[in-house]
Amino acid sequence: MTYEEWFNQQGKLHANVMKKLTDKSMDEVIEYFRFDNMVKNEPDFCPLYKDNKKCHDYEDLNCYLCACPNFRFKMEGFEEVEGKTLFSKCNINSKDGSQYIGEDYIHQNCSGCIVPHREKYIKNKFSRDWFEVMKDVREEV
Structure with missing residues (x-):
C-alpha cells in the first residue's frame, strides 16, 4: 500500500468513527479514541486491534491521531x-x-515516538476532520 492509499483509507476510517460521535464534546471524542475503547468498539480501525496489540508501548495510548x-x-x-x-x-x-x-x-x-498519541497534544491539534489536522502531511512532488 502506498502512503497516498494509506492516507486516504485512514481518513475515511476516522470519518466513519466520527459520524458516531457527532453529539459528543471534544473531550468525549478524545476519550472514545483511547486504545482500550477502540479495540473493543472499533475493531476494524486498526489491523493491530485484532491481536489487542499497540503500535507504541505507551500506557495511555490514544488513537485519535493514528498518524502524526x-x-x-x-x-x-x-x-x-x-x-x-x-x-x-x-x-x-x-x-x-x-x-x-x-x-x-x-x-x-x-x-x-508517542507525540501524537498524548491527549494534551491531540487537544491542541483537535479537529473533527482528520484531513484538516493532517493537511500538511502530503507534500506535492
Missing part, C-alpha cells in the same frame, strides 16, 4: 541521500524517531 501531523511524505521522494531516495521524514526531527534504510530508499520510522 508532523509526518511528511512525497510519493516520488524528497531528495537523494547517499544514493537513496528519502520518501518520508519527521517535520520536527523527533529525538524518538528513526529511519528505515534500505538498499535504495529511506522511510521515517515513528514507532519510538
